[in-house]
Amino acid sequence: MASKGPQRSWIVLSSIVVFFFIIVVSLNSHSLKLFSRLGSDRPQAQRNNEYRAPRSNVWADLNPEEVTDLLDYLYTYEGDGGLNLTRNEKATAWDNSIASLEVLTPNKTDVLKWLHNPSTTPQRWARVIVNKGAAEKATIHEYMVGPIPIGSETQILPLSYCHNSGRHYVKNPLPNYLDIINWFSDLGDEVSDIVEHLLAEVANPGNLSYSPPFFALSRTAQFNNGSVSNWATINSPGLAFDAFALLPQGVFCRFDITGRESKEWKIVEWYYNGKLYNSTDAFRQAVKNPKFERLPPNIDGSWTNPEPLERGLPARDILPPPVVVQPAGSRVQVDEKEKFVSWMGFDFYLSTSQATGVSLWDIKFRGEAIIYELGMQEAMAHYAGNDPMSSGQVWLDSLFGMGLNLYELVPGYDCPTYATYLSTSFQMGDKAVQRNNSICVFEYVADYPIQRHTATMHLSISKSTYLVVRSVSTVGNYDYTFDYIFYLDGTVEVKVRASGYIFGSYNSISPDELGKRSPGYEYGYQVHELVTSVMHDHVINFKADLDIAGTANTLVKVNVVRHDSEYPWDGYPRKTMKLNREAVETETGLNWPRNAGSMYVVLNNDSRNIWGEKRGYRIAPGTGMGNPPHLTMEDGSTALKKAATWSMKDLWILKHHDDELKSTSEYNNMEPEDPLIDFEKMVDGESIQQEDLVVYFNLGTHHIPHSGDIPNTLEHTSSSSVMFIPHNFHDRDPSRESSHGVKLEKDESGRSTVKYFGAKYEDGFTVDVRDIEPDLRNRSKNQGFFANGEGRVGLEPGAAILPFGA
């Protein structure tokens, strides 16, 4: 129809639906060669002093031998007529092919048995995702294959037991990757005259020696009633800094690619500068009209560069900042092969999955189980805006692979240089994907002590250190940093931080309009000449399978309530407060309480500490920015339907079932009206008193990006967190026995003495830290700390002990 655009602006309109498809169908297959990297000869495997886990990691990813055997088994399987699999390199949209292969988490019931009796090893099974194209309707099937190693018992079963839909498959409305690529490419050619006319300046940013492609972004495809239709938009690629998300151009088209016959596909309409055009021809005709109002192009430049444009400050900013060191080596013990970590009484195993990234298993503190499973389930970003893209953009990122998108961490920047770096691997069909150094484990020292008290006759202070397990999922424009943090007293924290490029919306405002309402005013802020930020809710769901002093647990709300009382000793009514304990009886969703007026405590009614209090852990908002929020649309959103109802409350308390593995499936958004796992069905009113409890909780933020998000969102103000805090779990604060500290004591003669606890300085244990951290005993002589009578310690012995308080 239209003339070809110039060579330099060849256009590829790829889209989110394409990427989506890449995950589902893995094409590349030169994978087995990589397996050797996963074996025992991994370069880092022996680094950590050959520390060995007490037990094997039953949640571990499939090892190369298992993968090889499984692939053989699957390709040669002949039961029920076989799977009719085509190897990835030859598979088309009309074939069946393996999309991914990973371990199927064993039943908790079986693992608990094994933990108590090692002879009862839980069966090992694999989860296999198969793209079924060799049928009239393309589908994605899930199978469970096991037990492994492959033997006479091994079988392939539909994986439906953990899907409360009862199904083990979803429709695959996008099976034909190559056809879609080709169609979008043809479309690019077809409309390149229009794009060239509108966006000539953006076609080649100028600094690159090869032609950058344009591309279209689409929000998650809509699959209503089997149709695949949605809006796409043209963004400049932002190749210099990968800042495509900041470079929308204000050109939108709605496409329909229903079915597998690309000749049926079409662009339905165009949207530009507030006007809809009901065909490509109509849009072309308008554009070519000399009176057509052409919007200015949104051009990439140094403004998207996270590197400093200039050093802004005259003072001392060229000096390197403080840095953390380990003067006597690591205090963290890691078995890299079994992915087992031990630190100051904490022990746990790690595993990774393609969809959800890192999970922690069998977390023990001082030998006692506290959390059986802790891991991310799904990361949602729900946008709202004033253009066809922004208004309905909803991402459920597990489909893109929060595990698959773990990349290398940078020592000294992402984590301290002394951290232990672990690698991960995933099996996409025939192809193994390896991510070196994509998890780090390190101890850090807080800027504050964990305990301190200045008393009349002594002073004591203890260091606060903590262990961090970190990974970063880069999902397109955004980086999610996931931290699992462990504190000396038994507290466990889960924290998410965001960085990366925000999604912008194209909004042109002329200079004389500056300060007036921009078109995107109701959804964000103007953050660059032609870019408005787009408000969005991040809601990130986690599973915490708590076992607090056993598996029989109860959630008690300890409410701080207003109370009027006339006490016998008062003689008048008093407006005061008291506690009101309330066990939650059945499965339910909860929100963080108003004015922090309730504590949520998971405890075992039948386990008490030495003082008779029920041993528990408190679930509380942690050290993120205030309380983590849930989705603004508390009654659901049009875009999500039933795909993510876990997002509507802050946390959920459910009874554990072996067949309720997760809060969601990465394929939930393929059939959002009837998702593979409907979370609402899991909250079905079961009694939860003295049962095995699972908490699903949300982190996230209502993100309204402003100028400070350009070029990248900052991590210090984007964090959210939930903490699990011992609550009468021990008889006494256990950090006393692992914290390093100092005690300054004044004797009756008025002399202060300094006594360290923790590191055995006294026992001839000398480390470099003495150079770094001056010995207080010497300081007290030379520089007068606490020996000079001016600290509180310096009060005269026998002086009145002043009974004042806080």
Place this chain on the structure above:
Amino acid sequence: MASKGPQRSWIVLSSIVVFFFIIVVSLNSHSLKLFSRLGSDRPQAQRNNEYRAPRSNVWADLNPEEVTDLLDYLYTYEGDGGLNLTRNEKATAWDNSIASLEVLTPNKTDVLKWLHNPSTTPQRWARVIVNKGAAEKATIHEYMVGPIPIGSETQILPLSYCHNSGRHYVKNPLPNYLDIINWFSDLGDEVSDIVEHLLAEVANPGNLSYSPPFFALSRTAQFNNGSVSNWATINSPGLAFDAFALLPQGVFCRFDITGRESKEWKIVEWYYNGKLYNSTDAFRQAVKNPKFERLPPNIDGSWTNPEPLERGLPARDILPPPVVVQPAGSRVQVDEKEKFVSWMGFDFYLSTSQATGVSLWDIKFRGEAIIYELGMQEAMAHYAGNDPMSSGQVWLDSLFGMGLNLYELVPGYDCPTYATYLSTSFQMGDKAVQRNNSICVFEYVADYPIQRHTATMHLSISKSTYLVVRSVSTVGNYDYTFDYIFYLDGTVEVKVRASGYIFGSYNSISPDELGKRSPGYEYGYQVHELVTSVMHDHVINFKADLDIAGTANTLVKVNVVRHDSEYPWDGYPRKTMKLNREAVETETGLNWPRNAGSMYVVLNNDSRNIWGEKRGYRIAPGTGMGNPPHLTMEDGSTALKKAATWSMKDLWILKHHDDELKSTSEYNNMEPEDPLIDFEKMVDGESIQQEDLVVYFNLGTHHIPHSGDIPNTLEHTSSSSVMFIPHNFHDRDPSRESSHGVKLEKDESGRSTVKYFGAKYEDGFTVDVRDIEPDLRNRSKNQGFFANGEGRVGLEPGAAILPFGA
């Protein structure tokens, strides 16, 4: 009446009211000798490279010369018949004497003039507190004396302009310290037989070579209608670890010490084991009865010792933990004399006051004023419990002196060893009080980067460092750590952490009752054999006088709201969300919104960034534990009356007035029905649109101590915080220009290059940090970071850029 107790158990029943009095009347007077320590020959004064503040500190504490001159002036003043002052060393309850002397903060109006025009120096005045005992009714008077230096213009005026009560004095129901001491001492003798009978085991814990005193604690005295009556209780002193607050003995007496005639004072009744006794004789008679049920004594021991009782862990806990170092020296510039701090674009001054501790003044970021004044106003701890003490214990700690109780900080434990330590001093009557090294200022490096993004062709990461100004107020049993934290992007955070000994309540439960409800069940937990914890609300009030892009400011609530919309491009109604902006019109109190559904932004309607957005700062809950709460009794508490109504909401937004200096007075609780400063009167409906705004906000926690608070409350889970975050204040994230980072870039040939930004490693600037933090360029060769094609950076050039997102 009764026989004297044995010598070893001499009893001093002192009380909170006594301590209270100590603050008001300073008796000791060997103070002037100490002044030399405050002068220019302070040992640390020249430490910080002789960095000098650009302007003098007009908020600075009185210097020794000013104090000398003022004392001379006051003692010789003859206007209006003179003040009739007696020097502290000779003063009795029947005399007038100076209680304290400090600078009177200058009017903001005058300071702003001076900041713009240095020739208009604001007048310097002092605030003088005088105990007036030489009258029929004892009072505490506040005066303003100035201008200083003393000259012909100098005068003494009643300090009432900043008290909305119109008064400059409060009743002093407790003027006669010595009489009270003596009366309690006599009382101790009088009841020592009872105490000996009930508490023989506690009378001398055994390890101390001198006899420890018992003492009584009282909650804040009640001053209803001029009477002074309240409950006191006997606690073991806990001399070994200063753990008196954990050592209640369950013995209570109500005293009445109204008036200055000690012969009128009396013990009104006793309370023991749930029974009231209406006289000391009645109690004695009951106690001496052989059938009297004697409660077990609550004995001090190693359980109150914060030092580890044993090293609990077999692994690596004897190694020293990580430590932070500054490889190339400090990047913080401090003028110790003027208490001026400069770091990465932030500049501010510090001052201290006896009642409230550290305040920050004229906080600028990149040369632009953002906060005129930032400081603590009052720290409340409001208890509720099941005994006469716990049920009504309410502390308003500024009366005890949050500044006066700043003690020395321990390098390497309270703050890094490399911190700059500042000293503070206060003038109590004739006596100067010096606190060496009681404020620390240091830069720290976060465990996470401030920015990161892994892109297809590059990766960039920037370090997150921040500046901390820290002081610790030890008020009796509790330590409050106050942090003012500054981030590279212009964010300012205020954070409070608590540690120290909780207040316990005596509750005996027999071993077979363990696990049943203890008597304190409605107010806390059993945390030791005979001790129940006592629930309490910490509410700590701060003033932030914001000047965001000028003094004409408006508070806008940016609400994230549920929204149903039918967009032109959709063709169907959509359940989504949008923003709704709402300027707050008049002075009011606000709570943190449900589900984080509003952002509170202080902005200037007439100042816009380059993109046309109004320049603002957002006020948000920071990185404490969730949202900071306010007082549970939202309609007020019996104990507080009108003394602290600021505690009933999370934050308040008011119009600045030169005569509204503070939210409260440290003497508010002396006349709680008609306090010197009634906060409610300040919230009087004035329009606050485009006015000079002041925010009063609360930090704190509902603290329900559990076994993990024994021996001390832990700081990592006790923090609360509010942040002031730039919100469209700059045109772009300013941290880009001061953050140190690294950029890894892949070229078309597939090679990665490493480029540092920040420290000028390239320019021959070599520092030890290279040893500590390995050069990534070398690592990329040797250890494969990012050069091995397995990070995202390693994708082939020209590979499809996948348009996926978050």
